[in-house]
Amino acid sequence: MAPTGDDKINVLLLENIHPDATGLLSSAGFHVETHDGALGEDELAERVGDVHLLGIRSTTQLTEKVLDRAGNLLAVGAFCIGTNQIDLPAATRRGVAVFNAPFSNTRSVVELAIAEIIALTRRLTDKSRDMHAGIWDKSAAGSHEVRGRRLGIVGYGNIGSQLSVLAETLGMSVYFYDINDKLALGNAVRCSSIEELLESVDIVTLHVDGRPGNSGMFGEAEFARMRPGSIFLNLSRGFLVDHQALRGHIESGHLAGAAVDVFPREPKRRGEPFESELRGLSNVILTPHVGGSTEEAQQDIGRFVASKLRHYTDDGNTSLSVNLPELALPERVGAHRLAHVHVNTPGVLATINGVLAEHGVNIEGQFLGTRGEVGYVITDIGAPAADKVAQVLREMPETIRLRQLS
Numbered sequence: 001m002a003p004t005g006d007d008k009i010n011v012l013l014l015e016n017i018h019p020d021a022t023g024l025l026s027s028a029g030f031h032v033e034t035h036d037g038a039l040g041e042d043e044l045a046e047r048v049g050d051v052h053l054l055g056i057r058s059t060t061q062l063t064e065k066v067l068d069r070a071g072n073l074l075a076v077g078a079f080c081i082g083t084n085q086i087d088l089p090a091a092t093r094r095g096v097a098v099f100n101a102p103f104s105n106t107r108s109v110v111e112l113a114i115a116e117i118i119a120l121t122r123r124l125t126d127k128s129r130d131m132h133a134g135i136w137d138k139s140a141a142g143s144h145e146v147r148g149r150r151l152g153i154v155g156y157g158n159i160g161s162q163l164s165v166l167a168e169t170l171g172m173s174v175y176f177y178d179i180n181d182k183l184a185l186g187n188a189v190r191c192s193s194i195e196e197l198l199e200s201v202d203i204v205t206l207h208v209d210g211r212p213g214n215s216g217m218f219g220e221a222e223f224a225r226m227r228p229g230s231i232f233l234n235l236s237r238g239f240l241v242d243h244q245a246l247r248g249h250i251e252s253g254h255l256a257g258a259a260v261d262v263f264p265r266e267p268k269r270r271g272e273p274f275e276s277e278l279r280g281l282s283n284v285i286l287t288p289h290v291g292g293s294t295e296e297a298q299q300d301i302g303r304f305v306a307s308k309l310r311h312y313t314d315d316g317n318t319s320l321s322v323n324l325p326e327l328a329l330p331e332r333v334g335a336h337r338l339a340h341v342h343v344n345t346p347g348v349l350a351t352i353n354g355v356l357a358e359h360g361v362n363i364e365g366q367f368l369g370t371r372g373e374v375g376y377v378i379t380d381i382g383a384p385a386a387d388k389v390a391q392v393l394r395e396m397p398e399t400i401r402l403r404q405l406s
């Protein structure tokens, strides 16, 4: 259902977004245009004027200049995990909702971690290197089953907790450390400090987020605390780890192996040279930030973000929005809906309800959420609000954006 007054919702999807997104948005009755590459700032500013929903991935920069030209823009879908490419405060100030896909590639990262844990525990990289060099070595020395081994997960969020479940199905004993209180899944054991975890496990894997305080969190002292012969993985963020220290502990034989998917400096595009202290070590698996890169994850991102855009457009639902207050609304049955993004100051709700009462509009349901400087109130009413009512609400000084959904 399109917002009242709009003939058609125009969608622009850039950067080769998965076709499932196009399918889902077209089937909602939206007019979808796709573009394989990213658009530069000027080109996008030229193009965005009649766009209601914009889909981008990580290359397109959504700047304030572009947003200034995007008078019809309701929402932006970041068809990826990160949203650094979007000027979020500028979007919020204009009442533009932003959505992303925070856990569409969780499973892909977890599967890569499991593959690497098994590969390193069985010394597959050394065996493969030897075979390519014509060396036939059937020795079992240093090769282990993962069953019964102790896995230490640092950061028990989406990825860490999912890894915990799959690792247990392989017979591993899981220990975890998280700065926040987390429900320990299955038989996982919570450690009260990272030091306790490092001293307890055979494999350490980092799955923390990239908050500034985590920069350089894993260095010489942390590697030195790990048990001799243990394995280290980082598939989270490159700037968390001191790679020179890691190299030292691999070369000394203190650590049996490592797998690293993320780097402090990553080439911006294919073909650019990759530099790292970790190159040239046969028991270190290096991958080019592909933890979440699978066709399944891309498809899930396409469906997930497209469905968020659709529900926001049709019903005002902001659940899992990156910037607006989150309102997960019950399904709307028959009622007309006012979706009102406003400045979060005391008395706004009372003013809205006063205006509605004054014009004899009956409220059937109402939901309010606030987030920092922004408030979002959904009001279900029995009949469409008269133009006069909508106009009064729009003219409130606190109003950022008012939509009537029917």
Ligand code: NAI
Residues within 6 Å of the ligand: 081, 102, 103, 105, 106, 109, 154, 155, 156, 157, 158, 159, 160, 177, 178, 179, 180, 207, 208, 209, 210, 211, 214, 217, 235, 236, 237, 261, 262, 289, 290, 291, 292, 293
């Ligand atoms: P999340 O936000 O669900 O979980 C992060 C967890 O780390 C939270 O529970 C948080 O409390 C905890 N944490 C933060 N700082 C900590 C610290 N210093 N010590 C202990 N715990 C700490 O994030 P999610 O989705 O699980 O992602 C984890 C990481 O994986 C992120 O850094 C993300 O950027 C990265 N990632 C990498 C991908 C790849 O392609 N390699 C793909 C997807 C995510």
